[in-house]
Amino acid sequence: MSECIAGRAKAPNALTITDKEFFYGHKACAGCGGSVAVRLIMKVLGERTFTVVPAGCISAVGFMYPQLCFTNNALISTFAGTASMMSGIAAGAKALGLKDFQVLGIAGDGGTADIGLQALSGAIDRRDKVIFVCYDNEAYMNTGIQKSGLTPLGAKTTTTPAGRNIRGSRTRKKNMFEIVAANGIDYAATASVGYIPDFLNKINKAKFVDGTSYIHVFAPCPTGWGTPTYCTIDLGKDVVDCGLWYLAEYENGEFVLNKNPKEFTSVKDYLSRQGRFRHLKDEDIEQIIRDRDRKWEIIRKSWKTKKN
Amino acid sequence: MNRPSITKYKTPVHISEYPVGPCYQAGHLVTENAGWRTEKPILDKEKCTGCFYCYLCCPEGVIFKLDGKIEIDYSFCKGCGICARVCKSEAIVMIREAKDGADGC
Amino acid sequence: MISAYPITPQTTVVERLSEMVEDGSLKSEFMHVESEHSALSACMGASSIGARTFTATSSQGLLYMAECLHYASGGRFPIVMMNANRSLALPWSIYGDQRDSLSLLDCGWIQVYAEDAQESLDMVIQSYAIAENLKVLTPVMLNLDGFALTHTYEVLEVPSSEDVDAFLPPFQTPYKMDLNSPKNMAFSSGPGDNMQFKYQQHKAMLDAIDVIRDVDESFFRLFGRRYGGLVEEYRCDDAEMVLVTLGSITGTCRVVVDELSQEGWKVGLLKIRFMRPFPEKEIMELSRRVMAVGVIDKDISFGYEGTVFTNVNSAIAKARTGILTMNFIAGLGGRDISRQDIRQMFLHLQEGLLGLEKNSMQFINLRVAIDE
Ligand SMILES: Cc1ncc(C[n+]2csc(CCOP(=O)(O)OP(=O)(O)O)c2C)c(N)n1
Ligand code: SF4
Numbered sequence: 168m169s170e171c172i173a174g175r176a177k178a179p180n181a182l183t184i185t186d187k188e189f190f191y192g193h194k195a196c197a198g199c200g201g202s203v204a205v206r207l208i209m210k211v212l213g214e215r216t217f218t219v220v221p222a223g224c225i226s227a228v229g230f231m232y233p234q235l236c237f238t239n240n241a242l243i244s245t246f247a248g249t250a251s252m253m254s255g256i257a258a259g260a261k262a263l264g265l266k267d268f269q270v271l272g273i274a275g276d277g278g279t280a281d282i283g284l285q286a287l288s289g290a291i292d293r294r295d296k297v298i299f300v301c302y303d304n305e306a307y308m309n310t311g312i313q314k315s316g317l318t319p320l321g322a323k324t325t326t327t328p329a330g331r332n333i334r335g336s337r338t339r340k341k342n343m344f345e346i347v348a349a350n351g352i353d354y355a356a357t358a359s360v361g362y363i364p365d366f367l368n369k370i371n372k373a374k375f376v377d378g379t380s381y382i383h384v385f386a387p388c389p390t391g392w393g394t395p396t397y398c399t400i401d402l403g404k405d406v407v408d409c410g411l412w413y414l415a416e417y418e419n420g421e422f423v424l425n426k427n428p429k430e431f432t433s434v435k436d437y438l439s440r441q442g443r444f445r446h447l448k449d450e451d452i453e454q455i456i457r458d459r460d461r462k463w464e465i466i467r468k469s470w471k472t473k474k475n
Numbered sequence: 476m477n478r479p480s481i482t483k484y485k486t487p488v489h490i491s492e493y494p495v496g497p498c499y500q501a502g503h504l505v506t507e508n509a510g511w512r513t514e515k516p517i518l519d520k521e522k523c524t525g526c527f528y529c530y531l532c533c534p535e536g537v538i539f540k541l542d543g544k545i546e547i548d549y550s551f552c553k554g555c556g557i558c559a560r561v562c563k564s565e566a567i568v569m570i571r572e573a574k575d576g577a578d579g580c
Numbered sequence: 581m582i583s584a585y586p587i588t589p590q591t592t593v594v595e596r597l598s599e600m601v602e603d604g605s606l607k608s609e610f611m612h613v614e615s616e617h618s619a620l621s622a623c624m625g626a627s628s629i630g631a632r633t634f635t636a637t638s639s640q641g642l643l644y645m646a647e648c649l650h651y652a653s654g655g656r657f658p659i660v661m662m663n664a665n666r667s668l669a670l671p672w673s674i675y676g677d678q679r680d681s682l683s684l685l686d687c688g689w690i691q692v693y694a695e696d697a698q699e700s701l702d703m704v705i706q707s708y709a710i711a712e713n714l715k716v717l718t719p720v721m722l723n724l725d726g727f728a729l730t731h732t733y734e735v736l737e738v739p740s741s742e743d744v745d746a747f748l749p750p751f752q753t754p755y756k757m758d759l760n761s762p763k764n765m766a767f768s769s770g771p772g773d774n775m776q777f778k779y780q781q782h783k784a785m786l787d788a789i790d791v792i793r794d795v796d797e798s799f800f801r802l803f804g805r806r807y808g809g810l811v812e813e814y815r816c817d818d819a820e821m822v823l824v825t826l827g828s829i830t831g832t833c834r835v836v837v838d839e840l841s842q843e844g845w846k847v848g849l850l851k852i853r854f855m856r857p858f859p860e861k862e863i864m865e866l867s868r869r870v871m872a873v874g875v876i877d878k879d880i881s882f883g884y885e886g887t888v889f890t891n892v893n894s895a896i897a898k899a900r901t902g903i904l905t906m907n908f909i910a911g912l913g914g915r916d917i918s919r920q921d922i923r924q925m926f927l928h929l930q931e932g933l934l935g936l937e938k939n940s941m942q943f944i945n946l947r948v949a950i951d952e
């Protein structure tokens with residue numbers, strides 16, 4: 168209880184965050200950005216958390232009996248059923264009179280923006296007190312790097328190969344953040360493993376929201392992206408600095424931009440570090456930059472700016 | 476206990492030794508990850524300022540705080556090199572993992 | 581915790597439950613979900629922390645749940661679900677047959693089929709006692725023939741809440757997520773362990789057979805009604821020909837069996853109450869006493885035969901009695917099965933015994949001529 172009150176006052180930082188580890192001994196690839204996200208979320212939310220993880224990398228690497236890697240209560244949900252299982256836990260807990268707990272879901276981009284979207288919208292609609300986190304590695308990684316609804320334009324995946332006729336994904340990322348906002352969610356935020364204090368702060372906020380929260384955290388994947396294992400945190404920072412991802416919140420019906428870079432760093436540098444974009448021609452990169460600028464024009468015009 | 480440790484696992488010989496359905500004690504570890512490494516992070520304690528940024532960034536959670544500096548649980552470190560990369564004080568270097576198990580330092 | 585998604589003819593059930601939750605006569609959370617997949621996922625979530633759960637569906641909704649059905653039985657979540665048996669599209673039809681539940685016979689759920697309103701009500705109560713038994717921990721699908729049982733009014737005895745509470749105390753299980761003893765659940769297991777978990781499920785289903793009988797007995801002691809385990813025999817003692825039924829058609833069959841008996845026929849009926857666990861012993865034993873068994877199937881596995889028939893036949897084959905068996909496909913898409921149809925079935929059986937009827941499977945009351 169005292170931990171909760173302290174938490175409400177202030178988000179934990181490197182010094183104050185618990186020493187306890189809740190996601191340990193898992194079999195994710197070395198340098199997995201999703202694992203960084205999961206670990207940190209759990210350290211903020213703590214041991215009185217019921218964690219639901221659908222099919223995807225995190226469940227595959229963390230729940231292979233007899234190696235069970237969550238030290239708190241956790242289970243795998245069906246791929247489509249993350250949010251409804253979370254809601255069920257919340258409702259069951261209410262029926263049983265449990266107090267002082269969190270219900271967390273951790274789904275991949277596919278498990279959120281594609282197959283899990285219907286259930287997520289149901290939970291938001293009911294305003295169930297649950298926290299849904301999407302760790303976005305921009306493809307169906309667990310099944311071998313196929314395109315998802317959050318795969319960005321131009322990215323090579325095993326189902327959007329880079330060939331002579333088509334150069335990677337022809338679709339852009341679904342705008343999950345604004346989709347959940349349009350659902351009338353109580354709290355939503357974007358984050359990145361490249362900006363950890365901001366991320367911790369947002370998880371901490373979600374903890375105290377009386378309703379549904381959604382956090383979309385950018386989580387690089389060395390295996391799927393063709394990047395060195397040590398670059399994961401760098402890439403999470405670069406993507407924000409070059410403007411292809413943004414740090415924002417949606418609260419009380421308003422969009423708030425948390426970081427408004429005066430000048431973007433090079434998109435080309437960000438892309439060319441990754442195997443999945445290596446085939447892109449200059450014209451493709453120009454298109455990506457045009458998309459970015461169009462988005463930022465809207466953001467800067469209509470969103471508030473406030474440092475988190 | 477801040478992190479789970481390895482439990483000795485006895486392969487069941489009778490069905491009754493299995494959990495009832497897929498439901499078992501949380502944080503039950505039976506294998507390490509040390510064998511995955513090709514490189515190993517080595518800390519220079521002198522250089523470490525105790526900022527604990529590497530501690531936040533490690534995907535495995537194997538970096539822990541000790542007396543204002545950090546230590547690494549090598550049984551679960553996969554040698555990704557993130558810690559070395561993010562350390563502004565260059566207090567961590569990655570060295571080749573010796574094949575025979577002797578780590579050469 | 582109740583969560584459900586509307587589909588005809590299940591709607592009456594969830595509407596009444598909503599009202600009961602609203603007026604406080606039923607203490608439960610009622611969750612409005614956006615699909616059947618979510619309805620059952622939510623039940624699993626609630627069940628994973630030890631809450632008692634209920635959902636109801638039918639037909640397309642049951643199939644939409646298919647993934648979760650296997651998930652719930654594999655996860656050993658003792659959920660109770662009512663399924664209003666209804667035909668499956670295409671062509672669309674909201675009327676009753678039993679293809680929905682029978683096509684999911686292998687999903688690891690206990691399957692009960694009720695004959696009338698009283699049995700439906702009593703079996704909801706019994707189902708929890710069966711599902712939640714720690715030897716069983718298997719979800720129960722309680723099947724009610726759509727419209728025949730969901731949209732008709734019958735006089736019935738409603739047990740008091742106190743008696744039901746006494747019969748069914750709050751669910752207690754060590755196999756749940758627990759803040760004082762954290763668990764990882766619904767996990768993966770490799771080829772080295774997976775089969776053992778599957779064996780457990782099989783064993784639990786077999787163990788359910790005794791539990792079903794015991795529950796029925798203790799129910800009888802408290803409420804004065806009993807149903808008799810996996811099957812109920814009707815006038816089988818000196819019967820030569822027996823018709824096997826599932827669900828509400830049993831009522832019509834009883835009438836026909838009575839009529840025929842009066843006319844001097846030696847006929848009986850076997851009502852299968854549980855399709856899983858399957859009443860293998862009972863059917864083997866029956867086959868030693870009778871000369872012919874006919875099975876009414878309100879379903880069909882296209883290109884072969886009815887699913888109930890396949891199951892019944894398999895049990896009879898194991899008894900090595902070599903008696904005549906026949907399959908009557910009837911009532912698909914809600915077609916009425918009349919007393920005349922049932923008489924026709926007994927006639928077929930008799931002709932079969934005389935060697936005049938060779939077809940072991942036929943459509944009853946197809947209404948049009950077909951090429952043989
Ligand atoms: C209903 C269903 N369809 C497909 C799958 C196969 N599947 C399992 S994990 C996965 C990919 C998950 O992708 P994402 O959600 O992005 O998570 P990631 O693996 O990238 O971490 C897929 C397609 C499944 N388990 N269930
Ligand atoms: S494929 Fe990517 S997301 Fe999946 S475990 Fe490996 S690094 Fe993590």
Ligand code: SF4
Pocket residue numbers: 518522523524525526527528529530544545561562563564565566567
């Ligand atoms: S990042 Fe460097 S300085 Fe900071 S704690 Fe880690 S090793 Fe020490």
Ligand code: SF4
Pocket residue numbers: 198515516532533534535536537538547551552553554555556557558559
């Ligand atoms: S090398 Fe990777 S796994 Fe090992 S301590 Fe550093 S960050 Fe953690």
Ligand SMILES: [Mg+2]
Pocket residue numbers: 275276277302303304305306307308315
């Ligand atoms: Mg993904």
